[in-house]
Amino acid sequence: MPNISTNEFRPGLRVLLDGDPCTMVETEFVKPGKGQAFTRVRLKNLITSRTWERTFKSGESLPTADVREVAMQYLYFDGDTYHFMLSDGSYEQVEVDAATLGDAKYWIREEDLCQVVLWDGRPISITPPIFVELEVVQTDPGVRGDTATGGSKTAIMSTGASIRVPLFIEAGEVLRIDTRTGEYVGRAKG
Amino acid sequence: MSRSWWQPECGADALEARAAILRDARKFFDARGYLEIQTPSLSNHTASDPFLDSYTLTDGEARRYLQTSPEFHMKRLLAHTPRPVYQICLAFRRGETGHLHNSEFTIIEWYAPGASTSDMTELTAKLIDTLLKPGRVERVSFESLIRDKHGLDICTCDESTLIEAARRVAAHADQFNALDCLYEHAVSDLSGRVVVHGFPLPLASLAAIGHDGVADRFEFIIDGIELANGCQELLDADEFRRRVNCNNEIRRARGLAHVECDTRLEAALCSGLTPTSGVALGLDRLLMLKLGKRTISQVLTFSDKTR
Numbered sequence: 001m002p003n004i005s006t007n008e009f010r011p012g013l014r015v016l017l018d019g020d021p022c023t024m025v026e027t028e029f030v031k032p033g034k035g036q037a038f039t040r041v042r043l044k045n046l047i048t049s050r051t052w053e054r055t056f057k058s059g060e061s062l063p064t065a066d067v068r069e070v071a072m073q074y075l076y077f078d079g080d081t082y083h084f085m086l087s088d089g090s091y092e093q094v095e096v097d098a099a100t101l102g103d104a105k106y107w108i109r110e111e112d113l114c115q116v117v118l119w120d121g122r123p124i125s126i127t128p129p130i131f132v133e134l135e136v137v138q139t140d141p142g143v144r145g146d147t148a149t150g151g152s153k154t155a156i157m158s159t160g161a162s163i164r165v166p167l168f169i170e171a172g173e174v175l176r177i178d179t180r181t182g183e184y185v186g187r188a189k190g
Numbered sequence: 191m192s193r194s195w196w197q198p199e200c201g202a203d204a205l206e207a208r209a210a211i212l213r214d215a216r217k218f219f220d221a222r223g224y225l226e227i228q229t230p231s232l233s234n235h236t237a238s239d240p241f242l243d244s245y246t247l248t249d250g251e252a253r254r255y256l257q258t259s260p261e262f263h264m265k266r267l268l269a270h271t272p273r274p275v276y277q278i279c280l281a282f283r284r285g286e287t288g289h290l291h292n293s294e295f296t297i298i299e300w301y302a303p304g305a306s307t308s309d310m311t312e313l314t315a316k317l318i319d320t321l322l323k324p325g326r327v328e329r330v331s332f333e334s335l336i337r338d339k340h341g342l343d344i345c346t347c348d349e350s351t352l353i354e355a356a357r358r359v360a361a362h363a364d365q366f367n368a369l370d371c372l373y374e375h376a377v378s379d380l381s382g383r384v385v386v387h388g389f390p391l392p393l394a395s396l397a398a399i400g401h402d403g404v405a406d407r408f409e410f411i412i413d414g415i416e417l418a419n420g421c422q423e424l425l426d427a428d429e430f431r432r433r434v435n436c437n438n439e440i441r442r443a444r445g446l447a448h449v450e451c452d453t454r455l456e457a458a459l460c461s462g463l464t465p466t467s468g469v470a471l472g473l474d475r476l477l478m479l480k481l482g483k484r485t486i487s488q489v490l491t492f493s494d495k496t497r
Contacts, residue, residue: 029288029291031290033370034241034370035367036240055371
């Protein structure tokens with residue numbers, strides 16, 4: 001990948017820093033008095049999601065990172081890794097380990113469409129659909145009038161996720177969940 | 191509020207405030223006996239500072255430079271006729287685009303033969319009181335600013351300690367820029383109006399060296415933004431040439447173009463310049479502060495991004 005110089009730094013640019021792919025969040029040109037100009041950059045590490053600040057001399061450059069975001073369908077779990085397939089008709093597949101998948105594994109079901117970030121063709125992060133519909137496999141029977149727990153109880157979903165649901169929810173029901181917060185939204189319609 | 195891609199960036203408020211500042215600045219200097227002058231923007235010579243990049247033009251075989259400040263011509267004028275003068279002009283610096291920088295910007299620059307840097311800080315404060323609003327000014331030396339913010343004594347510490355301290359605040363710090371990094375970090379934290387004075391020799395530029403062994407130069411900072419800088423002008427022609435040579439050595443080491451010594455300015459200094467202090471103030475930044483704008487493009491009709 002080509003190198004990119006400080007005068008082309010801009011938010012959204014994806015570069016390699018200390019070996020990791022990063023995206024630039026904010027860039028600022030600084031020139032102290034009679035001194036040497038530099039560029040202050042806030043970057044987000046695409047692997048760890050951590051944000052940090054670095055300064056670069058004017059004229060310094062960084063290698064750009066081959067990072068692209070693609071839509072992929074979740075196929076199956078083989079007991080070791082998770083298999084995804086490009087949804088562009090190419091049938092190209094990638095394998096994702098549990099660590100990379102992170103919490104997304106609690107939300108996805110086979111055939112769900114996810115956003116996958118590929119770095120040099122390798123998956124580095126998976127974002128599940130914002131809303132998913134999952135079945136309750138286990139929850140205590142609702143107790144009328146029990147307000148001590150704030151009117152909610154724990155339910156275990158078919159994927160293994162554990163979420164807070166209202167007292168009237170029963171096992172076997174299908175619920176709509178916001179994967180960004182892991183919160184119950186309502187009963188699935190239809 | 192959306193703006194079409196061809197439209198000016200600033201609003202009517204900035205146009206009117208700029209016109210008012212130009213009027214008031216002229217009134218301020220005229221009332222104090224300063225003569226408004228004009229000097230060329232295009233010249234055969236330019237500043238040799240290793241961190242200033244001039245726009246160059248070719249004129250047949252010859253090379254010309256857009257001026258990074260009107261300093262050289264104004265001093266040649268003063269060497270001939272010593273009298274208080276001021277100029278409001280455009281200056282050009284290649285590669286300087288950012289929220290506080292535009293490669294073409296407006297400078298108010300003035301010189302007063304016989305004045306000291308403390309006379310000039312006072313006059314700068316008065317000008318800012320007039321153009322902005324009255325405010326209290328603090329004074330701090332470069333050395334004590336660095337000591338307060340970084341716990342470092344720049345007079346006694348060795349180079350590696352200096353670079354190490356600078357690395358803690360800026361990853362790109364090295365032997366050429368460690369002082370700049372420490373200074374920038376300390377200045378960006380300042381609030382209110384602060385005059386930093388007495389700069390170490392590597393940051394002397396064309397200032398005379400004072401009795402205390404540091405450059406008799408000051409920067410006027412408002413809320414962490416460098417608004418103006420002034421100095422007691424260097425009079426010694428030999429020292430002028432020595433600094434140009436020194437700048438060119440740094441330029442060579444950094445792979446930058448060589449800048450010929452301005453022999454006309456050197457000759458003017460040889461003929462004798464009366465002890466003089468001068469100040470340059472960034473008018474666009476003053477306008478930003480006046481209107482509470484965050485970026486310089488909000489006070490420009492058309493900035494580097496839309497010109």
